[in-house]
Amino acid sequence: MRLIPLQRAAAWLAALALTAGLLAGCSRERIHQQESYVFGTRVEVLTWDASEDKARAAVAEVLREFDRLHRAYHAWEPSELTALNQAIAAGQQGIPVSPELAAMLTEAKAIAATGDELFDPALGQLIALWGFHTDTFVPVRPDPAKLSELVKTHPTMADLTIADGKVTSRNPAVQLDLGGYGKGYALDRAAVILKARGIANALINIGGNVLALGSKGDQPWRVGIQHPREPRPLATLPLRDGEAIGTSGDYQRYFELDGERFCHLLDPRTGQPARGTQAVTILVTPRPAGSTQAGTLSDAASKPIYLGGERWRDYAKRFGIEHALRVDAAGQIEVTSALHSRLQYGDGIKPTIVVN
Incomplete structure (x- = not known):
């Protein structure tokens, strides 16, 4: 190992x-x-x-x-995103989110649709099951039954409706992880800041x-x-x-x-x-x-x-x-x-x- x-x-x-x-x-x-x-x-x-x-x-x-x-x-430490995930898992509807998060999720949903949902920030549960929701992960093979069950629930960004600053999911298995999106978003934010500062x-x-x-x-x-x-x-x-x-x-x-x-x-x-x-x-x-x-x-x-x-x-x-x-x-x-x-x-x- x-x-x-x-x-x-x-x-x-x-x-x-x-x-x-x-x-x-x-x-x-x-x-x-x-x-x-x-x-x-x-x-x-x-x-x-x-x-x-x-x-x-x-x-x-x-x-x-x-x-x-x-x-x-952050996808697993307390954050606005984890609070949203908890609300989705509890079956809540019309969950209020910040304007920034609403815009990020809307954009991520469009990117996911273009790529046949292969880019899928809704897969947070799957990422956690494989042990990658930690900074010092431990090698682990997921329990086959749990893995099969999660794959069958098929959470995707298409399960989300984002409107009027609120998020609703038709699938409680959705758990958001923006790790495949956030670094790129941060690059664009950095560019805006540097230009505004005259760099x-x-x-x-x-x-x-x-x-x-x-x-x-x-x-x-x-x-x-x-x-x-x-x-x-x-x-x-x-x-x-x-x-x-x-x-x-x-x-x-x-x-x-x-x-x-x-x-x-x-x-x-x-x-x-x-x-x-x-x-x-x-x-x-x-x-x-x-x-x-x-x-x-x-x-x-x-x-x-x-x-x-x-x-x-x-x-x-x-x-x-x-x-x-x-x-x-x-x-x-x-x-x-x-x-x-x-x-x-x-x-x-x-x-x-x-x-x-």
């Missing part, structure tokens, strides 16, 4: 290498970097060419916002979910895509103003038991950890006002693309995503031509298939 922490050493190494690359050749007076630990992961915010005082104040506000979001919408050039990294503002001087921000099985980047790519990348992988939160890998990405069709894909990375370009923003979409849309297996490209197209990469269970790399043209692959790495 092997327990893997929420962030593998390999992911930390990649993040450190990324930071080193960003700082290389830069005047330390021109770049400001702050780190924290929130959402169960390492958070890093870098700004370029802003005064120390201005950058420090802006990033401090971002980190306070991250802490607020973490506490307000035009920044890079926000929440455990590998990354959003760029502006540039790093006359160069784009350059970020790494983690190799799912090796402690090094699979590739690097330049990020332009307003672009975001999101990755879903079986190497981020998982445990090994009896020689099998069980990751936190659960397939709602079977109730089992997903198989067939090691990792998916998508790049989302800036979105029109009023639509799901780049950070949020990069986080949430990566889940149905990951769970879609061989249909990954179809799911990417549904979300209008042209820049995507998949590493299948055998380690073969499939990448869209749009993303392929922007990547710089690591030594000895090349894609197996390039698709339109």
Whole structure:
């Protein structure tokens, strides 16, 4: 039995290498970097060419916002979200929620519908049953009877009605967990705060979910895509103003038991950890006002693309995503031509298939 922490050493190494690359050749007076630990992961915010005082104040506000979001919408510690889950389980109807949570649930419901409910924040009970509702989870196989019963109840975001600041669920088995949505939402909130504070050039990294503002001087921000099985980047790519990348992988939160890998990405069709894909990375370009923003979409849309297996490209197209990469269970790399043209692959790495 092997327990893997929420962030593998390999992911930390990649993040450190990324930071080193960003700082290389830069005047330390021109770049400001702050780190924290929130959402169960390492958070890093870098700004370029802003005064120390201005950058420090802006990033401090971002980190306070991250802490607020973490506490307000935590999936298993007391929060507005857990209070809503308790009310749903009790069969209450027309449950009042904050305007922010109502908007988040409305958006998450639309994303879920686009992806055939493979991205499904209603699966909180299933996530807990597999032991992932803790920061220091213990490897466990769920009781088969309980697992079968829960799969049959089929909780989905489609069970929710959100109107006039109130939530009603037709299925008491719905238990909301915004872990596959919240980091992306936080990226977009950070972008709003930084721009309001006059920060035009920044890079926000929440455990590998990354959003760029502006540039790093006359160069784009350059970020790494983690190799799912090796402690090094699979590739690097330049990020332009307003672009975001999101990755879903079986190497981020998982445990090994009896020689099998069980990751936190659960397939709602079977109730089992997903198989067939090691990792998916998508790049989302800036979105029109009023639509799901780049950070949020990069986080949430990566889940149905990951769970879609061989249909990954179809799911990417549904979300209008042209820049995507998949590493299948055998380690073969499939990448869209749009993303392929922007990547710089690591030594000895090349894609197996390039698709339109």
